[in-house]
Amino acid sequence: MMLHTVRRLVSPTLGRFASTLVLVEHDGSAVNPATLNTVTAASRLGGPVHALVAGDACQEAAAAAAKIPGIEKVFVAESDALKGQVAEAVSAVLLDVQSKNNYSHILANGTVFGKNILPRLGAKLDVAPISDIVDVKSENTFVRTIYAGNAVQTLETVDPIKLITVRGTAFEAAEAEGGSASTEAVEVAVDNDKSKWLEAKLSKSDRPELASANIVISGGRGLKNGENFEMLYTLADKMGAAVGASRAAVDAGYVPSDLQVGQTGKMIAPDLYIAVGISGAIQHLAGMKDSKTIVAINKDAEAPIFQVSDYGLVDDLFKAVPEMINSIEG
Amino acid sequence: MSGLRVLVGCKRVIDYAVKIRVRPDSLGVVTDGVKHSMNPFDENAIEEAVRMKQKKVVKEIVVASCGPSQSQETIRTALAMGADRGIHVEVPAGTDANLQPLAVAKIFSKLVEKEKPDLVILGKQAIDDDANQTTQLLAGMLDWPQGTMASVVNASDGSLTITREIDGGLEDISVSLPAVISADLRLNEPRYATLPNIMKAKKKKIEKMTPDKLGVDITPRLKILNVVDPPVRQAGDKVPDVTTLVEKLKEKGHL
Numbered sequence: 001m002m003l004h005t006v007r008r009l010v011s012p013t014l015g016r017f018a019s020t021l022v023l024v025e026h027d028g029s030a031v032n033p034a035t036l037n038t039v040t041a042a043s044r045l046g047g048p049v050h051a052l053v054a055g056d057a058c059q060e061a062a063a064a065a066a067k068i069p070g071i072e073k074v075f076v077a078e079s080d081a082l083k084g085q086v087a088e089a090v091s092a093v094l095l096d097v098q099s100k101n102n103y104s105h106i107l108a109n110g111t112v113f114g115k116n117i118l119p120r121l122g123a124k125l126d127v128a129p130i131s132d133i134v135d136v137k138s139e140n141t142f143v144r145t146i147y148a149g150n151a152v153q154t155l156e157t158v159d160p161i162k163l164i165t166v167r168g169t170a171f172e173a174a175e176a177e178g179g180s181a182s183t184e185a186v187e188v189a190v191d192n193d194k195s196k197w198l199e200a201k202l203s204k205s206d207r208p209e210l211a212s213a214n215i216v217i218s219g220g221r222g223l224k225n226g227e228n229f230e231m232l233y234t235l236a237d238k239m240g241a242a243v244g245a246s247r248a249a250v251d252a253g254y255v256p257s258d259l260q261v262g263q264t265g266k267m268i269a270p271d272l273y274i275a276v277g278i279s280g281a282i283q284h285l286a287g288m289k290d291s292k293t294i295v296a297i298n299k300d301a302e303a304p305i306f307q308v309s310d311y312g313l314v315d316d317l318f319k320a321v322p323e324m325i326n327s328i329e330g
Numbered sequence: 331m332s333g334l335r336v337l338v339g340c341k342r343v344i345d346y347a348v349k350i351r352v353r354p355d356s357l358g359v360v361t362d363g364v365k366h367s368m369n370p371f372d373e374n375a376i377e378e379a380v381r382m383k384q385k386k387v388v389k390e391i392v393v394a395s396c397g398p399s400q401s402q403e404t405i406r407t408a409l410a411m412g413a414d415r416g417i418h419v420e421v422p423a424g425t426d427a428n429l430q431p432l433a434v435a436k437i438f439s440k441l442v443e444k445e446k447p448d449l450v451i452l453g454k455q456a457i458d459d460d461a462n463q464t465t466q467l468l469a470g471m472l473d474w475p476q477g478t479m480a481s482v483v484n485a486s487d488g489s490l491t492i493t494r495e496i497d498g499g500l501e502d503i504s505v506s507l508p509a510v511i512s513a514d515l516r517l518n519e520p521r522y523a524t525l526p527n528i529m530k531a532k533k534k535k536i537e538k539m540t541p542d543k544l545g546v547d548i549t550p551r552l553k554i555l556n557v558v559d560p561p562v563r564q565a566g567d568k569v570p571d572v573t574t575l576v577e578k579l580k581e582k583g584h585l
């Protein structure tokens with residue numbers, strides 16, 4: 001939406017409306033769901049929205065991106081130099097596409113992927129990146145949180161190019177189908193001999209993805225060990241839920257790090273969040289307090305988690321969770 | 331590999347356990363009289379450098395902090411943990427809230443020119459602005475490779491193998507030196523400074539500088555229009571048993 005006070009900036013974008021490039025997060029064949037939320041944020045800026053799909057084998061992902069309504073054009077940068085989508089290579093391609101198309105806004109997911117790559121571009125363009133926005137007020141005014149979500153900051157940027165990572169939970173997901181963007185191959189001339197992707201050790205699961213699941217069951221230090229997480233997995237399977245964890249549980253080695261929900265882990269906002277054996281430290285709340293319904297199960301009636309839960313059960317989780325498993329059909 | 335020089339950054343922030351309050355003028359949070367500490371991720375950064383020194387991979391650790399005069403306390407803590415000397419880039423108290431990652435990266439870029447380190451280690455994010463940008467910005471400015479969200483770092487001839495915590499699990503990359511990396515919380519368990527080390531740290535040198543002297547313009551690009559409380563979530567009810575809980579969830583359509 002253009003403001004009534006249009007800023008005249010001395011830059012190649014003099015007098016233009018917003019035009020946005022979305023850096024698509026993908027695994028080669030599928031587009032990461034968080035990109036759909038970022039596309040919504042992009043469309044709020046007004047003006048055309050283009051996308052960049054970069055990788056060493058990404059034709060399928062590019063075709064999927066081209067189906068997202070709201071995207072007019074998909075640039076496809078496919079090259080061995082982009083294996084592992086390392087920041088040095090992807091940011092070089094972004095810089096190239098930017099220099100040829102002069103976008104006013106470049107957006108990426110507020111995920112590890114987006115946060116790793118986009119700020120590096122800020123150095124090349126000499127602009128201040130903006131992390132994790134939760135609202136768009138205008139083409140140069142954005143809202144984000146600070147202090148683990150305990151304060152909300154509205155800021156205005158003077159930079160002619162805005163580099164923004166988007167907190168997915170704050171924007172509706174765009175549809176995944178229905179669009180028909182054109183695609184254009186990008187010639188990749190990246191010379192990166194300084195970094196190399198070696199391998200990924202991804203957690204494999206048939207359960208829904210933690211970042212986008214409708215129901216999440218999280219375990220904390222109260223679970224006492226990794227084996228005890230089994231009952232959370234059983235409950236999750238009955239409910240079609242994903243499993244998450246507090247930082248304490250990850251630090252203690254109960255579960256892998258990609259389950260961590262919190263200020264420095266994943267920020268999620270499922271329809272239902274069940275916190276089991278989690279005390280509710282500020283840093284954990286930062287990651288889940290936007291959930292629609294919060295349930296807490298903890299034997300300590302004074303646990304801070306009960307201050308944000310809609311339903312609180314003061315009980316021994318080793319009794320309560322098996323009871324829940326038994327009382328749910330499925 | 332004989333003795334790298336490492337530059338580590340640290341930031342003085344409101345202590346992570348403090349319940350912050352928004353200022354009545356809605357332009358920031360209350361910092362006067364509030365407990366401050368070293369940013370937790372920066373403790374991991376310093377600790378990693380100290381461990382590398384103990385393994386004789388690193389020969390010198392220089393720690394730098396940008397901030398008001400009290401940032402010297404943060405530098406002293408780093409020196410007590412094992413850093414060799416410090417650099418304090420001072421900005422006037424009250425303006426430090428507007429010292430943004432782009433400016434900090436530029437300052438560090440000048441420090442790199444001056445100190446010529448082989449490796450820069452920063453914390454992944456500061457727990458006040460939650461930006462998670464400075465490492466990436468600095469790496470981009472220097473055209474050095476970056477290893478962000480590092481949870482394991484291994485050095486071998488002229489390069490580092492890094493395990494990164496990513497959204498789907500873990501990823502291994504290798505970067506050539508010189509490089510910039512950001513420490514995640516699981517990189518290591520930071521040590522407490524012992525009293526003898528705190529005493530020794532008093533004798534270590536802290537060089538003082540200003541952004542002006544380094545030729546860096548720290549004018550903020552992001553103007554903070556306001557800072558307010560987030561919407562308050564009201565606590566709900568306690569339920570007496572699992573049966574009631576399951577009923578309530580069915581009522582709400584979750585089951």
